[in-house]
Every structure is written in structure tokens, then in C-alpha cells.
Amino acid sequence: xxxxxxxxxxxxxxxxxxxxxxxxxxxxxxxxxxxxxxxxxxxxxxxxxxxxxxxxxxxxxxxxxxxxxxxxxxxxxxxxxxxxxxxxxxxxxxxxxxxxxxxxxxxxxxxxxxxxxxxxxxxxxxxxxxxxxxxxxxxxxxxxxxxxxxxxxxxxxxxxxxxxxxxxxxxxxxxxxxxxxxxxxxxxxxxxxxxxxxxxxxxxxxxxxxxxxxxxxxxxxxxxxxxxxxxxxxxxxxxxxxxxxxxxxxxxxxxxxxxxxxxxxxxxxxxxxxxxxxxxxxxxxxxxxxxxxxxxxxxxxxxxxxxxxxxxxxxxxxxxxxxxxxxxxxx
Numbered sequence: 178x179x180x181x182x183x184x185x186x187x188x189x190x191x192x193x194x195x196x197x198x199x200x201x202x203x204x205x206x207x208x209x210x211x212x213x214x215x216x217x218x219x220x221x222x223x224x225x226x227x228x229x230x231x232x233x234x235x236x237x238x239x240x241x242x243x244x245x246x247x248x249x250x251x252x253x254x255x256x257x258x259x260x261x262x263x264x265x266x267x268x269x270x271x272x273x274x275x276x277x278x279x280x281x282x283x284x285x286x287x288x289x290x291x292x293x294x295x296x297x298x299x300x301x302x303x304x305x306x307x308x309x310x311x312x313x314x315x316x317x318x319x320x321x322x323x324x325x326x327x328x329x330x331x332x333x334x335x336x337x338x339x340x341x342x343x344x345x346x347x348x349x350x351x352x353x354x355x356x357x358x359x360x361x362x363x364x365x366x367x368x369x370x371x372x373x374x375x376x377x378x379x380x381x382x383x384x385x386x387x388x389x390x391x392x393x394x395x396x397x398x399x400x401x402x403x404x405x406x407x408x409x410x411x412x413x414x415x416x417x418x419x420x421x422x423x424x425x426x427x428x429x430x431x432x433x434x435x436x437x438x439x440x441x442x443x444x445x446x447x448x449x450x451x452x453x454x455x456x457x458x459x460x461x462x463x464x465x466x467x468x469x470x471x472x473x474x475x476x477x478x479x480x481x482x483x484x485x486x487x488x489x490x491x492x493x494x495x496x497x498x499x500x501x502x503x504x505x506x507x508x
Contacts, residue, residue: 241354
């Protein structure tokens with residue numbers, strides 16, 4: 178607990194988040210996402226103070242190819258949960274342009290009804306080139322939402338097939354949205370993401386019921402050939418029409434069964450412990466990369482070294498060893 182190290186304005190943020198005040202929640206996530214070194218120090222203290230209030234939400238990761246209806250599904254699903262008396266937070270990650278670095282951040286526009294509900298909080302963030310289809314600070318934002326008392330936190334990825342293990346590694350249950358006519362069972366097996374899915378949903382089933390049923394059968398067949406992540410859970414394949422609200426309650430009941438099964442076996446608690454350790458090592462790796470690039474000796478040698486590699490005058494292996502040795506020399 179780092180409350181003694183909190184600045185007065187940050188203590189107000191912590192109190193506001195725990196009280197569920199939306200302004201404090203948004204400002205805290207903005208602080209967490211800031212790249213400024215002083216903001217990162219403040220954010221670390223705030224997260225430490227919020228930690229005792231986290232851990233009670235159901236963390237859902239949701240992915241699917243563009244056009245699978247992720248935003249429509251989340252809105253229908255979120256409204257259903259609110260009708261059940263629950264609070265829902267959505268961390269929607271938008272792909273950043275590799276040229277301009279900008280993002281549209283249009284998820285609030287697509288979830289027009291959901292964003293108007295007091296029991297919902299939607300936070301779009303740019304992926305900023307981060308692999309895995311999630312923003313760099315999504316884990317921290319998830320914890321802030323938990324501390325604010327949201328019963329369900331949904332992390333929506335960009336769904337472009339980039340190392341989706343990242344979002345599976347920060348959530349309790351990983352949901353894959355598929356479309357009818359998305360390929361046969363062999364194609365399904367070839368999609369490595371199928372191995373990560375805890376629940377598979379064939380969305381837009383109303384467009385072609387025959388195709389949807391066939392696709393669901395093919396997905397079940399594919400899942401039967403894969404080794405399940407848990408001995409206590411076989412990933413089911415469900416059909417929905419998010420646009421018409423069909424099958425949404427069945428999805429929620431399935432997710433509740435999943436949480437019940439893994440909680441009873443102790444797997445959910447172990448999964449979260451493992452995720453926390455993985456997160457720590459990822460932060461260490463990221464921190465070391467930043468320190469390496471900011472090291473004075475490395476910064477001095479980097480332009481000539483990279484130019485030599487680009488011109489073919491030095492191998493990448495030799496260049497990497499020389500730069501790393503520069504850093505090691507001053508440790």
C-alpha cells in the first residue's frame with residue numbers, strides 16, 4: 178500500500194475511483210496511460226493504493242476478425258448485463274495507423290445505447306503499435322475499472338491476428354467471435370487463435386441459419402481435435418445475432434458456468450497468479466528496453482551502428498553485441 182506516497186490530487190483520484198466516480202476513473206486511466214516519467218511514478222502509487230479493491234470482476238477478452246460484429250455484440254451483451262443489475266466496463270482498443278499513428282476511436286459511436294447508460298463505462302484507446310491487439314496500459318486500466326466496482330470488464334481487441342495470447346493472458350475467459358461461411362473445420366484448426374478460445378460464438382447467425390449451423394458444427398469438430406486449456410472445461414460453440422439480441426443470455430449463462438467450473442477447481446485463482454507474474458516480467462522486459470535506448474553510451478553509438486547495419490557493413494548480431502556491451506560496461 179503506497180498511500181503515504183500519494184500526492185493530494187492522487188489521493189483524491191483513488192477515493193474517487195473507489196467511490197465509482199466516472200470523472201476520477203477517466204482521469205486515473207489517462208494518468209496510467211501517460212508516457213511521462215513523473216506521471217508513471219504517480220500512476221504506480223495510485224495503482225498500488227487501488228490494488229486491495231481489485232480482483233472481484235469477471236474479466237472477459239473478446240476478439241474476432243473485423244466485421245464479426247464485436248461492437249454490436251458488446252453493446253447487446255452489455256445492455257443485457259445492465260438489465261441483470263450489473264455494471265459493465267469496456268476497454269476497446271482501436272488499431273493505430275502505421276503511417277500517421279492516429280486512431281479513429283469510434284467504438285463509442287457504435288455503442289450508442291450502451292455509452293448512455295450510467296452503469297456502463299467505455300474507454301477507447303489506441304493500440305499505438307503494440308502487438309496483441311491491446312494497448313500498452315490495458316492491464317492497468319482493467320485494474321482501475323475493477324477498483325471502481327464494475328462487475329464485468331470486457332477487453333475488446335483489434336482482432337487482426339497479432340499475438341492474441343496477450344489478451345488471453347490478462348483475462349479470465351477468452352471469447353472468439355466467428356462468422357458463418359468462415360471456412361471448414363480444417364481452416365478452423367489452422368487458426369491458432371482457436372486454441373486460446375474458452376468460448377466460441379458464431380455471430381450474425383440470422384443472416385443465413387443453415388450456414389451458421391454448419392459453421393458451428395465445423396467449429397465444434399475443430400475444437401474436438403484440439404487440446405483444451407482446462408481439464409474442467411470444453412469450449413462450447415454458441416450462435417448469436419447480436420443485432421436482434423438473440424442468444425445473448427445463453428452466452429452470459431455459459432460464462433457464469435465457466436467461472437463456476439474454474440473457481441471450484443482452483444484454476445481461476447492459479448490463472449490470475451500466473452498472469453500477474455507474466456505481467457511483471459513483461460514490464461521488466463519493457464523497462465530494460467527503454468533503459469537501453471536511453472543509455473548515454475548507447476544513444477551516442479546507435480546512429481552510426483544502425484547505419485552500418487543498414488549499409489551492410491556490420492551484421493545485426495555484431496551490432497547488437499556491441500551495443501549491449503556498451504550498456505553492460507556502465508552498469
